[in-house]
Amino acid sequence: MGKLDVLMLETLLIYMYLMNGCSNATNEVCKTSVGASTQDWIKWGDNFYKVIMEKMPWLEASDACAKMGGVMVTPKSENEGRFLAGITPWPTNSVNHFWINCNDRLVEGTWECDGKTDNPYQPWGSGEPNDYKGREDCGKANSGGIGWGDIPCSNYVHAVCKKPVAVLHL
Template sequence: MALQRILVVKILVVSLLNGCINANKEVCKTSIEGASTQDWIKWGDNFYKVIMEKMPWLEARDTCAEMGGVMVTPKSENEGRFLAGITPLSDDFRHFWINCNDRLVEGTWECDGKTDIPYQPWLGNGYEPNNYGINGEDCGVTYEGGIGWADCPCSLQLHAVCKKPLAVLHL
């Protein structure tokens, strides 16, 4: 319950900072079909939703697609810091899936369907991605809640954050 209150406060602060609270101090509603006010957080030109259930990478990707979005890939340090700000303050959310993988060709990373990736904050000065272990690591995760990236086995059970383009209706 305390974790849920912390998340609600973080959502309100992030919404306020991004101008998505109206004169009645209500969080903006989205025109995204099937989304409730509490589900999506506005930042910049997009909405974001933290997936509270842990799941493997493919399931997380498909869950975001079912909601009409994509699994997030931070495009800048600012977006990474925003993501760190909307995920709960717990070790459970220290890592979450991003829409990057090298499942087709080892070492050729694809993010959001593209191999030309201008922002790649891999951890450890070349240590990540490292394809560690017998079965390898082919799916991307964030570390420190969005600040750095690493690779992990796609079968791990982790949280995800979904992203959709902006479509806001103020109350």
């Protein structure tokens, strides 16, 4: 692909981005094309978010987000947790939660969030993580986005995907 082709593609991406109503404002819905389908993502700050309504195990949820060009969300602040509470359509209680991109599958008790062990924001709920019965290795956030816990990775749970605004797939 020549320089002119790359410039034309970049111009097309910017045009499509602007034509779909996206701007620098927060909390708006923007459309991005993924393959032949159009999916809604919610813009907040410098990222897009998408709630996966189908419940699935942790690894499947992680793969689903990757296929859409994102990652499972790990709230980075209380504000982001509250934003997530606003976009998750199910009632706030301990039964309704969503996966976060945190686990201790490699070394019990060493939690990796987004592939790092030094995540400064980890609002674990009281007594969490507790590895109940020695089989809880994946993280989840209550639908309020605050109050994390660990549960078995094989549980079927909702997920929220996140990707930077700059990532557009055609």
